[in-house]
Amino acid sequence: MKFAPMNYHYLRYPIKKFLDKVERSPFNSIDLYCSAPQLNLFDYPLSRLIELKKEIEAHHLSVMAMTPENCVYPVNFCTQDDLTRESSIRYYQRAIDTAQFLDCPCVQISTGFGYFDQPREEGWKYCRESLWTLAQYCEKKDVRLLLEELKVTTTNVLITSKDIAKMLEEIDSPAIVGMVDMDQMTYAKETIDDYFDNLGDKLQHIHFNDRGHTVPGDGDFPMKEYYDSIKNRGYDGTVSFEICDRRYYRDPDKAIDDIVAWMKANTNEFD
Numbered sequence: 651m652k653f654a655p656m657n658y659h660y661l662r663y664p665i666k667k668f669l670d671k672v673e674r675s676p677f678n679s680i681d682l683y684c685s686a687p688q689l690n691l692f693d694y695p696l697s698r699l700i701e702l703k704k705e706i707e708a709h710h711l712s713v714m715a716m717t718p719e720n721c722v723y724p725v726n727f728c729t730q731d732d733l734t735r736e737s738s739i740r741y742y743q744r745a746i747d748t749a750q751f752l753d754c755p756c757v758q759i760s761t762g763f764g765y766f767d768q769p770r771e772e773g774w775k776y777c778r779e780s781l782w783t784l785a786q787y788c789e790k791k792d793v794r795l796l797l798e799e800l801k802v803t804t805t806n807v808l809i810t811s812k813d814i815a816k817m818l819e820e821i822d823s824p825a826i827v828g829m830v831d832m833d834q835m836t837y838a839k840e841t842i843d844d845y846f847d848n849l850g851d852k853l854q855h856i857h858f859n860d861r862g863h864t865v866p867g868d869g870d871f872p873m874k875e876y877y878d879s880i881k882n883r884g885y886d887g888t889v890s891f892e893i894c895d896r897r898y899y900r901d902p903d904k905a906i907d908d909i910v911a912w913m914k915a916n917t918n919e920f921d
Contacts (some may be wrong), residue, residue, distance in 0.1 A: 777817065
């Protein structure tokens with residue numbers, strides 16, 4: 651497997667601090683979280699993007715995946731509101747363009763939501779139509795979308811691995827594949843095997859984090875068991891650490907150190 655940290659918990663610092671730390675770590679790639687002030691997809695000039703690419707290359711790193719801020723105001727590609735849906739599609743179009751410029755093969759995309767007082771089928775329909783549109787664009791750009799479900803408190807569209815599998819089947823594009831996040835998976839009372847059974851070779855990315863999107867070992871998930879299950883299924887794809895809890899904001903470097911320590915204590919990935 652190929653592992654990469656994400657810069658979510660570095661948002662109180664310049665992006666260079668994150669790149670400096672990763673360069674000193676055993677990792678050689680990153681999952682680039684896209685949010686201001688580091689990389690604001692709503693307004694990011696080409697000159698800054700060129701500088702960012704040079705910085706990443708100067709640190710001898712590659713971009714494994716990009717994770718735009720999504721399913722929060724004002725991004726929602728499943729909504730019945732036409733203006734919001736169309737602007738969200740344009741937002742992801744910019745994300746795909748940015749990924750191509752940074753030689754990044756994948757862009758993570760989480761389901762949006764329909765109005766909670768309307769039939770789920772409406773949100774599903776707009777989700778499918780929006781993803782199909784983006785898939786056509788991705789096929790031209792040689793970029794893949796990594797589709798993630800969310801919790802029932804966030805969405806009424808994609809909630810389980812079966813939902814992801816059904817959506818991928820309906821869209822039928824090689825440019826959209828599935829992924830699993832340990833936090834979403836456990837909340838939905840699913841298992842690693844559920845994802846592999848339902849998605850098969852369409853499962854192509856993993857967010858490996860403990861409860862509440864914390865460092866492995868900082869929560870109460872059986873992370874070693876999860877890791878072993880992933881290995882037992884023969885997975886050899888990409889894995890990133892989506893660490894979002896604010897406890898890590900003041901000392902984000904330590905979180906990277908703790909991830910490395912957990913990996914060394916529980917896996918042979920760095921041998």
